[in-house]
Amino acid sequence: MTIKPVLGVQADDEWSPLRAVIVGRAGRACFPSAPAKMIEATMPSAHAHRFQPKAPFPEKLIAKAEAELDYFAAILKAEGIEVYRPPAGIDWLAEEGYTGAMPRDGLMSVGNTLIEACFAWPCRSREIEIAYTSILDAVSKDTRVQIVRRPASSFANTLLDEEDSCTRQWAINNSRPAFDTADFMRLGHTILGQYSHVTNQAGVDYIQQHLPKGYQVEMIEVNDPSAMHIDATILPLRDGLLVYNPMKITEAALRQHAVLASWDLQPYPFIPQAPTEPPLYMTSPWLCLNALVLDGKRMVVEASDLQSAQWYESLGMECIMCPFKHVNSIGGSFHCATVDLVRDNS
Structure with a gap:
C-alpha cells in the first residue's frame, strides 16, 4: 500500500475546518x-456473553x-x-x-503531536501497531510532528489486581498508565477528559506529560457507571456551542470549566432509541452524539x-447524511472511525 505524503499534524479542536483525516477499516x-x-462494566448486558476469544x-x-x-x-474526499x-483485509481473528x-x-x-493510547484491554494492545504504523511512519517524516508511541510498560x-477493589469506582486500578484517547475531547488548549473503566489517573498524568507546551487536561464529572469514551457524552459543534447528553452530565458540571463558562450548552432533547437490526453489540443509541464536524x-x-439531523440543523448546522448503522453495530460512529490530522484554525 502506497501512503500519500501527509500534510503534517496540526489539530487542537473538534470544529475547525478539517483538511486531513484518518478513516478506519x-x-x-x-x-x-x-x-x-x-x-461486564462496559458492554450492553444483553450481548456480554458474545465477548469471547476468537469470536468474529x-x-x-x-x-x-x-x-x-x-x-x-x-464523502470526505x-x-x-x-x-x-x-491496509485492507487485516485478519483481527x-x-x-x-x-x-x-x-x-x-x-x-493535539497541536503537532499524535499520542497513542495505552489501552486497558489486552486485545487492543497492538491495534495501532498493526493497522496504523504505515501512516504514522509517513507522518513522522515531517520533523515538526511528534509521535508519542505506547511505552513497553x-x-x-x-x-x-485486587488492591482497593472493594472501594474503587472503576474496573481498573492505577498500577500503570491506561487510557483510550476517545475519553478526551479537544477544545483548543483545554482538553476535557473523563475517568472511566479504561482511563485512570496514571493515564491522565501520562497524557499531560506528553502534551505540547500550553495544553492542559481537565477532567469532567460524569454520571455514568459504565463510562467508556466521552464522544457520546459531549460534542462541540463550533467555537461557543456544545451539545451534551443530559443523562450523563449536567450543565453545571460543564460550566465548572473556564473554557465552557460562556458557551451555549445545549442538552440533546430526545431519548434516542436503539435499532433492532443490526443490534448495537457494543454501544448505546447515544451514538447520535458521535458525529464528525467538518468545519x-x-x-x-x-x-x-x-x-x-433536524435538531442539529435547528442549531445552525448543515448535516451530511451517511449510512453507518453497521459500523455502529461493531462499536462506534463517525467520531470513533476517524482521527483528525490537520484542522485549519488559522
Whole structure:
C-alpha cells in the first residue's frame, strides 16, 4: 500500500475546518476479548456473553460496515479532505484483536503531536501497531510532528489486581498508565477528559506529560457507571456551542470549566432509541452524539437519524447524511472511525 505524503499534524479542536483525516477499516473484526470484569462494566448486558476469544462478528455485518466506511471516506474526499486509511483485509481473528475501524480510540492529535493510547484491554494492545504504523511512519517524516508511541510498560497486566477493589469506582486500578484517547475531547488548549473503566489517573498524568507546551487536561464529572469514551457524552459543534447528553452530565458540571463558562450548552432533547437490526453489540443509541464536524458549519450524521439531523440543523448546522448503522453495530460512529490530522484554525 502506497501512503500519500501527509500534510503534517496540526489539530487542537473538534470544529475547525478539517483538511486531513484518518478513516478506519474494519478488517476481519472480532468481538474484543477482555477479562469478564472489564466486559461486564462496559458492554450492553444483553450481548456480554458474545465477548469471547476468537469470536468474529458475522461476515455479512462486517462486509456492510466496510462498505459504509468506504462510502464515508468518499464523502470526505468529495469535500476536499485528504483521507488516509490503514491496509485492507487485516485478519483481527488471527491477531487475537478487535478491529481497525475505530482509530479515535487509539490516537489523538493535539497541536503537532499524535499520542497513542495505552489501552486497558489486552486485545487492543497492538491495534495501532498493526493497522496504523504505515501512516504514522509517513507522518513522522515531517520533523515538526511528534509521535508519542505506547511505552513497553503498558504491557503490564496489573490493572485488575485486587488492591482497593472493594472501594474503587472503576474496573481498573492505577498500577500503570491506561487510557483510550476517545475519553478526551479537544477544545483548543483545554482538553476535557473523563475517568472511566479504561482511563485512570496514571493515564491522565501520562497524557499531560506528553502534551505540547500550553495544553492542559481537565477532567469532567460524569454520571455514568459504565463510562467508556466521552464522544457520546459531549460534542462541540463550533467555537461557543456544545451539545451534551443530559443523562450523563449536567450543565453545571460543564460550566465548572473556564473554557465552557460562556458557551451555549445545549442538552440533546430526545431519548434516542436503539435499532433492532443490526443490534448495537457494543454501544448505546447515544451514538447520535458521535458525529464528525467538518468545519463548524457542516457535520456528518447517520443517514436514518432524521430526528438528530433536524435538531442539529435547528442549531445552525448543515448535516451530511451517511449510512453507518453497521459500523455502529461493531462499536462506534463517525467520531470513533476517524482521527483528525490537520484542522485549519488559522
